[in-house]
Amino acid sequence: MPLNILFAARPERWTEYEAPLHKALSDAGIDGYTLSMDLPADQVDYIIYAPNSPLQDFTPYTRAKAVLNLWAGVEGIVRNETLTQPLTRMVDDGLERGMVEWVTGHVLRHHLGTDAHVLGQDGTWRHEVPPLAKDRPVTILGLGALGGACAEALVYLGFPVTGWSRSRKNIAGIACLSGDAGLPQALCTAQILVLLLPDTPQTENVIDADALARMPAGACLINPGRGPLIDDDALLAALDDGHIGHATLDVFRTEPLPPEHPYWGHPKVTVTPHIASETRPDTAAQVIAENIRRGEAGEDLLHLVDRDLGY
Template sequence: MPVNVLFAASPDRWTTYETPLKRAFSEAALDVNLATDIVPEQVDYIVYAPNSDLQDFTPYTRTKAVLNLWAGVEGIVDNPTLTQPLARMVDNGLTRGMVEWVTGHTLRHHLNTDLHVLNQDGVWRKEVPPLACDRPVTILGLGTLGQACGESLANLGFPVTGWSRSQKDAPGITCLSGETGLQKALSTAQILILLLPHTPDTENVLNAETLAQMPKGAIIINPGRGPLIDDEALLKALDTEQIGHATLDVFRTEPLPASHPYWAHPRVTVTPHIASETRPASASRVIAENIRRGEAGKPFLHLVNRDLGY
């Protein structure tokens, strides 16, 4: 009997994922019936995006796991009808994309590339940046993405401090945790990178109080989640030059409305949620592996802790 896998995401995602998923299932030697319209009582697994029309999981009584296509699960984790195991997407392609984006923008700000790229006006601006070893970087969030980005920056010579809610240990990174650890991590952050999940405990982690704890003129890079930042507090900190620049890839409302003050602010760079995208080919292999494990009676990978929200 084939394994029934329901694909529950937007139609454009089905077009993108149908072929890579079928290929990944074949490579994993799985006999799978993959479709967008399977009777709920016959569904074994759900490949899911939180913006799907499927919001009531109650009829899916046979379903062994819901396999999220996205790294973020804040759009589904609190759904009271979801009693099945939920796995988030941890994909090497997603990780490498994030590392490249974060490293690129960290170097952009470290080297002050904008000074020359945006000012081709005949003025000889000979301003030499410090070496990486003299530019402390802090990463808030030491999950898979945070640790990978920290390792990349540490290999370039940056002193990297990482903060997480629970104590972590990552090679090349000074790891801190707790309220006192957060204050210490912020106090040295000439460049701050946000890679925390969005939970009630992390919302507005950057606010008027925490922004004031950072070195004057510090840079903020946010490819994590929009609600990590109190937008009004950040705009005020930019206006007073407490924060020198903010490069933002994620926002509370997406697409970012054309009227939002971030677009016109001279110390803000907006990018359209492109820091890291799930690659269909590699993500499909992650999903196939979890289904293979489920069918073999092995523990699923990347399960979400419902209490923590990620």
């Protein structure tokens, strides 16, 4: 029986992914397959999926062995009651390296006070020397694949890094905290805070007024994770009263961020348009192909989503 693989994403993504997927499938030793955006539902073996696809009802896909998500985030699909097939999320080298570069760049920007020099060339000589990295504690909330990689990169640069996660992690060189008791401790030293948690009911508004108040005065917040992690009103209030020195935000509750949103014009907020990390077709195709190979060989799939946890 031929292997049928459905590509369920927007048409422009098919243009980007068609050639890399064929190459990756060939490299993985998979042949005799059909890869298409148009296949009879009851004949599909694997669904390569983007949550913004028109496909939202998985009931007809009775033969499908797995749904292979193209996005790192699965909040747009994991609660879909029609989805009973195994679900995987995207963890690939291109997405990871992109996140490490973006996070490292903005941590260094805030650490060095780069904005003051780039934006403040007013003829005044301000001899303000930044501390060394060893004297600038950084906290990362979320120690999954992306958070762990960012933490390791910052440790390599000399920053003392504290990481927090729902369950206990052990990463060399990082002070790993976990659970409800560990979160206040992680926040109280965070001169720079990086948010890389998933979007779940448990993480919504994790950065609220109480959490912000626990951070050191003048701390900077960087969010390339998920918009709902932050109570926006609480953050704006903390920026206005000076307790939080700056926020660099890449993700938002509503995207694109509406033009009238106060973040756009706030002098202590940097908005970037959800560019911290992007799935790269070449590397993502390799992850997809490996999971299809594993599925056909009866092996465990990579990056399976825990439906109860939501990621």
